[in-house]
Amino acid sequence: MHFTWLVNFWYVIKTSDIPETYNTVCAIHAIQWISAQFLLQIMSKKKTTLTDIQKYNFCLYAHDNNLTRSQYIDWIEQEWRVRVNKFTITWILQTKDKRLATEVINLKAKHHKPVIFLKLELALKEFILLYQSRTILSDALLIEKAKLLAN
Numbered sequence: 001m002h003f004t005w006l007v008n009f010w011y012v013i014k015t016s017d018i019p020e021t022y023n024t025v026c027a028i029h030a031i032q033w034i035s036a037q038f039l040l041q042i043m044s045k046k047k048t049t050l051t052d053i054q055k056y057n058f059c060l061y062a063h064d065n066n067l068t069r070s071q072y073i074d075w076i077e078q079e080w081r082v083r084v085n086k087f088t089i090t091w092i093l094q095t096k097d098k099r100l101a102t103e104v105i106n107l108k109a110k111h112h113k114p115v116i117f118l119k120l121e122l123a124l125k126e127f128i129l130l131y132q133s134r135t136i137l138s139d140a141l142l143i144e145k146a147k148l149l150a151n
Contacts, residue, residue: 048082050092053107059096123149 069086077083115121127145
């Protein structure tokens with residue numbers, strides 16, 4: 001949109017009777033203004049992640065309403081006061097059937113990181129459950145215990 005406006009502006013400047021130096025200064029100011037607007041637009045976008053329950057509710061809504069991506073974005077903004085992009089909508093809709101078929105366990109979860117070392121995770125969990133009432137569990141203590149369990 002800005003690029004088209006700039007091309008039209010440049011054409012008007014080149015075809016006008018205004019002196020060349022004035023045209024060049026106007027063009028430079030226009031380019032600076034457009035660049036600033038573009039940077040503001042990029043920098044003002046904050047990454048937003050929906051929770052599992054929000055994704056589930058969105059899938060229910062999308063199942064009942066066949067809308068465009070932009071309309072879904074507006075609905076999400078109105079419903080939860082967050083702005084998502086079209087790629088997020090597409091990604092959620094591609095997994096809609098799977099999301100509707102599974103039960104939402106952790107309502108506030110946003111990310112799902114699989115456990116890599118299950119035995120170590122279970123051993124640390126047991127250690128924490130045993131010692132949480134006996135002592136203060138610091139990060140350093142947990143890291144040291146994880147190293148001992150890993151060996």
